[in-house]
Amino acid sequence: MKYLDSSPTHLGESREPNYKTLIFKLAFAAVVAISSAPGVLASSEGNGTCESLATISLPHTTVTLAQQVPAGSFTPPAPLKTPNVSPVKPIEGLPAFCRVAATARPAEDSEIKFEVWMPVADWNGKFEGVGNGGWAGTISYGAMAALRQGFATASTNTGHDGAGTDASFAAGHPEKLIDFGYRAVHEMTEQAKAITSAYYHSPPRFAYWNGCSTGGRQALMEAQRFPQDYNGIAVGAPANYWTHLRFGSMWPATADLVDPASYIPPAKYPVINRAALAACDRLDGVKDGIISDPLRCHFDPGAIACRGADAADCLTAPQVVAARKIYAGPRNPRTGRQIFPGLEPGSELGWKSEAGGPEPFPNGLTYFRFVLFKDPQWDFRKLDYDRDLILVERTHGAIMNAIDPHLQPFKSRGGKLLLYHGWADNLIAPRNSVNYYQSVLDAMGGKSQTDGFFRLFMVPGMGHCGGGPGPSTFDGVAVLEQWVEHSKVPDQIVATHSEKGHPDMSRPLCPYPQVAKWKGSGSTNDAANFVCTAEGTSPSLGAHPY
Numbered sequence: 378m379k380y381l382d383s384s385p386t387h388l389g390e391s392r393e394p395n396y397k398t399l400i401f402k403l404a405f406a407a408v409v410a411i412s413s414a415p416g417v418l419a420s421s422e423g424n425g426t427c428e429s430l431a432t433i434s435l436p437h438t439t440v441t442l443a444q445q446v447p448a449g450s451f452t453p454p455a456p457l458k459t460p461n462v463s464p465v466k467p468i469e470g471l472p473a474f475c476r477v478a479a480t481a482r483p484a485e486d487s488e489i490k491f492e493v494w495m496p497v498a499d500w501n502g503k504f505e506g507v508g509n510g511g512w513a514g515t516i517s518y519g520a521m522a523a524l525r526q527g528f529a530t531a532s533t534n535t536g537h538d539g540a541g542t543d544a545s546f547a548a549g550h551p552e553k554l555i556d557f558g559y560r561a562v563h564e565m566t567e568q569a570k571a572i573t574s575a576y577y578h579s580p581p582r583f584a585y586w587n588g589c590s591t592g593g594r595q596a597l598m599e600a601q602r603f604p605q606d607y608n609g610i611a612v613g614a615p616a617n618y619w620t621h622l623r624f625g626s627m628w629p630a631t632a633d634l635v636d637p638a639s640y641i642p643p644a645k646y647p648v649i650n651r652a653a654l655a656a657c658d659r660l661d662g663v664k665d666g667i668i669s670d671p672l673r674c675h676f677d678p679g680a681i682a683c684r685g686a687d688a689a690d691c692l693t694a695p696q697v698v699a700a701r702k703i704y705a706g707p708r709n710p711r712t713g714r715q716i717f718p719g720l721e722p723g724s725e726l727g728w729k730s731e732a733g734g735p736e737p738f739p740n741g742l743t744y745f746r747f748v749l750f751k752d753p754q755w756d757f758r759k760l761d762y763d764r765d766l767i768l769v770e771r772t773h774g775a776i777m778n779a780i781d782p783h784l785q786p787f788k789s790r791g792g793k794l795l796l797y798h799g800w801a802d803n804l805i806a807p808r809n810s811v812n813y814y815q816s817v818l819d820a821m822g823g824k825s826q827t828d829g830f831f832r833l834f835m836v837p838g839m840g841h842c843g844g845g846p847g848p849s850t851f852d853g854v855a856v857l858e859q860w861v862e863h864s865k866v867p868d869q870i871v872a873t874h875s876e877k878g879h880p881d882m883s884r885p886l887c888p889y890p891q892v893a894k895w896k897g898s899g900s901t902n903d904a905a906n907f908v909c910t911a912e913g914t915s916p917s918l919g920a921h922p923y
Contacts, residue, residue, distance in 0.1 A: 427475035427497075433575055435479070435568050442478040445497065446471075453518035457538035468522055473497040477572055481564045486552035491533035491565040492516050493572045494524050501527030504573055504581035505854065506566055506607070508592015509533075510842075511541030511740050513557065520587070523854070529581065531569035535561040542739040545747040554748070558776040559598045566599070566606045583861060587854050589613025589842035590805065593796075597779035597813075600794055604787035609857030612796040614805050614842050617813060618717065619777035620770045623741045624707050625717030625806055627757055629728060630737030632702035635758050639699040641692070643729045648690055649700060650725035652681045657722055661894065663901045666846045667838035670892050671721035671800050671807075677701070703728065706806060711763045718808035727803025727840055738804065748773075780813065782820035784831065793860045794831045795853050795867070797886070799839025801846075807835065814889060833889040834870055848872035848884040869893075871904045885909055 430443040450467040474494045481489040505528040507520035513535035523530045536556030537546040547554040566584070574580040586607045588596045593615030599606050616622050633641055641649075657674035658664055668674055678700035683691035692700060706719030720728070737757050746755045749769060787794065798810035814833040821827050838847020851872040859865040869885040882902040885893045887909035899906035 427477075427576070430475070430477050430572060430576060433572065435481075435571060437483050438479050438481040438564075438568050440477060440479045442476065444476055446474050446476050448473040451518075453516075456515045456540075468519060471522065471524055472499070474524055475576055479568065479572075481561075481568060483560060483564055484552045484555070486550055487536060487556055487560070488553075489533055489536045489556055489561045489564050490516065490538075491531055491561075491569065492518075492521070493529065493531045493569045494521050495529040495573060495576050496524055496527060499527050500529060500577060502579075502582040503528050503858075504570060504584045505530045506562065506569070506584070506586045506588075507532045508562075508586070508588020508590075508595045509535055509541075510590050510592065512539065512544050512546070512743070513537075513591060514539035514541055514543065514546065517592075523587070526854075528585075529569075529573040529577075531565055533561045533565040542743060543747075544740075544743040548747045548751060554773070555776055558773075559595075559602055559779075562595045562599060563603050563606060566603070583608045583858075585854050585857055585861075586610040589615075591616055593617065594619060594777075594779050596794075600784060600787045600792065601779055601781040604784075604790055604792060608791065609793045609854070609861040610795070611853035611857055612794060613853070614798045614802055614807070615779070615796070615810065615813070616805055617779040618809055619779070620766070620774045621717045622805060622809070623744055623769060624760070624762060624766055625809075626738040626741035626804070627745075627760055628707040628717070629703050629720070630757060631707070631760065632699045634737075636695060636699075638693070638695040641696050641699055641728075644689065645692065645696070646725045646728050648681060649678060649692070650723070652676065652678070653722040653725060656680070661892065663895050665901060668721070668723040668800065669837040671723055674722045676722045678704075707762055709763050709766065716762060716766060718806035718812070720803060720806055721800055721808070723801045723838065724803045724840075727801070780816070782813070782816040784817060784821065788821075788830045791861070792830060793857055795834070795857055795860070796832070797834040797836055797853065799836045799841065799843075799845060799847070799849065801838050802841045804841040811835070811889065828888075829866065832867060834867075834886045835889050836872065836886055837884070837893075838874075846874070848874045848882055848886070850875065850880075851886065869909050 427445040428443050431440050433440060448471060450469045451471050452467040453465050455465050474496050477493045479491055481487065481491070505523045507517050507523065507530060509517055514537055516534050517532040521530045521532055536553050539546050547557065570581060570584065584607045586596050586599055590613065593612045594617045596610045596612040597615050597617045600610055633639055653676045654666060654668065656676040657668045658666065660673050661669040678692055679697050681691050682697050683693055687693050704719045704722070707716040708714060709716055742757060745760065746753050749772065796810055796814060798807045800807050810833060817831060818824060818827055836847060836849060839845045839849035843849045849872060851870050856867050856870055860867060869887055871883055872886050873880045874882040883904040885904045885907050887893050891909045891911050893907040894910045894912065895901055896906050896908060
């Protein structure tokens with residue numbers, strides 16, 4: 378696959394300069410230099426309004442809307458091709474902004490929709506790209522509220538319209554899968570920066586990325602493939618080892634549902650969770666309903682095995698085996714090699730499938746049914762964790778995986794990368810982030826070579842991209858701004874937990890492998906009474922699967 382003479386078909390391949398884009402940028406810069414007033418477009422029409430952006434010339438891109446939106450609330454367009462969705466909620470408290478919608482078609486089958494929002498006043502001189510979730514299929518309008526902090530911001534549907542749990546868009550459309558895999562975000566970033574530069578007569582001084590889950594995979598894809606796109610990148614719970622994650626997301630269903638006797642009713646998840654907390658909550662010296670470092674937790678669900686007949690407060694022998702498998706994660710049955718990490722103690726309340734019944738996680742199921750096997754009736758019980766893994770890696774690994782540990786080009790440009798992951802994540806096993814972090818350390822010469830630009834923060838008690846009993850609210854982009862612009866390396870990040878909208882706890886998040894330790898006095902709900910320390914942390918995980 379050749380992409381505009383510049384994009385590699387797989388990681389590690391050399392990139393030739395994109396002369397078409399370079400010529401466009403030079404010509405565009407000359408036009409911008411002629412203008413004099415901020416907040417208006419420098420164009421041959423010269424009418425000086427947001428609406429003038431409708432006439433901007435961009436490579437293989439058509440502007441479909443350019444209008445100024447008044448301050449207040451904004452109701453996003455209803456999602457397309459997604460029946461039975463909840464009513465769209467308005468986004469409140471937005472400043473007046475210039476809204477530009479566009480469609481990029483870098484390949485014959487591409488239709489990459491994106492929007493750029495730019496504050497009419499008080500622009501902070503910065504650009505923020507925001508990520509997607511699941512299979513995307515819609516612009517992340519809610520995340521574009523970064524506008525409130527003065528950012529010009531952009532988001533893309535990644536090249537298709539549809540539900541975030543549906544991969545059928547890629548069936549028979551390999552170019553659309555490439556768009557979703559890496560091309561759409563890069564296209565959006567380049568074009569959105571050009572639009573921002575035209576509106577303000579000045580390019581953004583700094584560019585930041587903020588994304589979790591699929592947005593985290595997009596983040597690492599940007600750092601690895603297009604290190605020039607962003608100065609600072611916030612990476613949350615990344616779905617970056619995409620081929621292996623597909624099998625990891627199917628594993629709980631395989632462990633729990635293939636044998637009917639192994640099925641663990643959701644009503645028993647709190648029972649397992651309480652037992653895990655009883656075994657490991659106090660390991661950090663504080664009883665607070667949070668397992669701070671699951672790697673030190675050696676909880677065995679056999680501790681709550683039924684001593685007689687099945688009951689609501691215990692696990693039958695087959696259920697114990699199933700729970701152990703969920704914690705252990707899938708392995709290749711032929712080689713014994715770990716395919717993807719298992720879920721951690723503390724994640725049990727989220728083990729129930731989003732489908733609400735005995736079905737595997739739909740993001741993985743729809744991929745196997747519609748994209749790989751092209752059989753809408755495919756039964757997950759047929760999945761082969763050896764043969765099919767080889768097939769997935771050979772078919773889509775180069776497009777979808779963002780696992781390259783060689784981040785020197787990003788580092789050399791002064792880029793900063795903040796990776797975070799909740800220890801109670803029930804959708805993407807948190808040790809995946811630990812494994813990727815360790816792979817970068819191994820590839821780039823250890824912490825002495827990486828601490829200045831790449832740090833990992835594991836979040837105790839946080840679920841997938843947020844929520845859970847732990848402190849999960851923090852501003853990763855604000856941390857990056859201090860790091861990128863003022864060289865303030867984050868030695869800790871203060872996060873908060875809220876109950877019914879009211880903060881009730883704060884804790885420091887510590888750079889891995891450090892953990893937060895209570896000083897022994899003062900409220901355990903106040904971050905000031907904790908210190909980040911390596912004392913008592915888990916030993917190295919050893920060889921990682923990257």
